[in-house]
Amino acid sequence: MGFRVTVPASTANLGPGFDTFGMALGLFEVIELRVLDEGVLIEPIDAGAGDVSDVPTDESHLVVRALRRACEHLDVPCPGLYLRCHNTIPHARGLGSSAAAVVAGVAAGYALAGKSVDAAALELAAELEGHADNAAASLFGGLVLAWQDVRAGVSSWRAERLDPHPGIRPVLAVPEQRSSTSAARGLLPEHVPHGDAAFAAGRAALGLHALTTDPGLLLPGTEDRLHQDYREPAYPATVHLVRQLRERDVAAVVSGGGPTVLALTTDGALPEGVDLTGFTAVELPVDRTGVRVAAL
Numbered sequence: 001m002g003f004r005v006t007v008p009a010s011t012a013n014l015g016p017g018f019d020t021f022g023m024a025l026g027l028f029e030v031i032e033l034r035v036l037d038e039g040v041l042i043e044p045i046d047a048g049a050g051d052v053s054d055v056p057t058d059e060s061h062l063v064v065r066a067l068r069r070a071c072e073h074l075d076v077p078c079p080g081l082y083l084r085c086h087n088t089i090p091h092a093r094g095l096g097s098s099a100a101a102v103v104a105g106v107a108a109g110y111a112l113a114g115k116s117v118d119a120a121a122l123e124l125a126a127e128l129e130g131h132a133d134n135a136a137a138s139l140f141g142g143l144v145l146a147w148q149d150v151r152a153g154v155s156s157w158r159a160e161r162l163d164p165h166p167g168i169r170p171v172l173a174v175p176e177q178r179s180s181t182s183a184a185r186g187l188l189p190e191h192v193p194h195g196d197a198a199f200a201a202g203r204a205a206l207g208l209h210a211l212t213t214d215p216g217l218l219l220p221g222t223e224d225r226l227h228q229d230y231r232e233p234a235y236p237a238t239v240h241l242v243r244q245l246r247e248r249d250v251a252a253v254v255s256g257g258g259p260t261v262l263a264l265t266t267d268g269a270l271p272e273g274v275d276l277t278g279f280t281a282v283e284l285p286v287d288r289t290g291v292r293v294a295a296l
């Protein structure tokens with residue numbers, strides 16, 4: 001038995017939607033999986049991600065861990081595995097590589113159980129990786145709103161899937177430099193001023209309207225006060241580029257936990273005169289499908 005799992009990268013936060021907004025991008029990790037009698041064999045392939053030699057090739061590999069967790073949840077036997085991983089998403093750049101790996105594993109577990117991914121798949125992915133905004137985008141495609149439903153003291157992740165406005169053309173400026181998401185999270189304060197929280201609520205609501213209905217409002221609708229400036233010490237060049245672009249009326253933000261810059265354009269280009277030293281700019285379409293699984 002074998003499957004090919006194709007899973008999109010994602011960009012989280014989109015400015016004011018910290019830990020909530022996510023959008024799937026047309027850059028796909030492809031994992032070919034075959035069931036073995038026993039053991040784990042992983043063949044990592046650099047298909048554009050760059051150096052992935054730090055990724056383990058044993059049971060601790062994120063795809064394997066997620067697959068085993070999904071099999072446990074679905075009560076299907078978890079056999080030996082051969083994985084051929086075509087790594088396309090650069091790691092630790094804020095493009096959701098870890099969430100994509102987890103979503104691939106969860107979707108493969110569902111495929112072994114003969115099922116399509118459902119709402120519980122998001123909970124499994126978020127439990128393993130921590131970022132439901134990225135995971136929901138990789139699972140369901142399009143623009144997602146991930147939120148925590150808390151009932152009787154028990155919380156679970158839910159997601160609403162929305163269609164981004166067709167005129168939006170994301171351009172990503174990806175640096176060579178890596179930044180771990182957990183390190184960037186460590187720079188966030190425990191509390192923020194009430195005024196900033198109120199500002200963020202307003203901008204997140206405006207941002208959602210801009211992203212789905214009126215891209216003309218993207219510049220104010222992507223203004224953040226909750227995370228980007230706090231994380232500047234981890235990637236000053238990224239925050240500087242965001243400011244340069246915003247001064248030229250481009251709706252630029254830090255992608256996820258950084259250090260990639262996301263520019264939400266309507267023409268697929270960055271303006272002349274912006275200093276992109278250290279960054280590679282690429283237009284990536286929005287992926288509207290999310291993870292897909294095909295039998296091999």
Ligand SMILES: Nc1ncnc2c1ncn2[C@@H]1O[C@H](COP(=O)(O)OP(=O)(O)O)[C@@H](O)[C@H]1O
Nearest residue numbers: 055062091092093094095096097098101180181
């Ligand atoms: N395809 C993958 N397979 C296994 N591990 C992965 C894969 N992609 C990412 N990872 C792990 O996730 C780490 C990056 O996660 P993180 O810091 O959250 O950044 P991001 O998710 O933005 O790329 C990598 O250094 C690697 O350990």
Ligand SMILES: N[C@@H](CCOP(=O)(O)O)C(=O)O
Nearest residue numbers: 012019094095096181256257
């Ligand atoms: N909301 C999270 C998103 C992390 O995204 P990643 O692509 O950097 O893993 C955060 O901002 O910490």
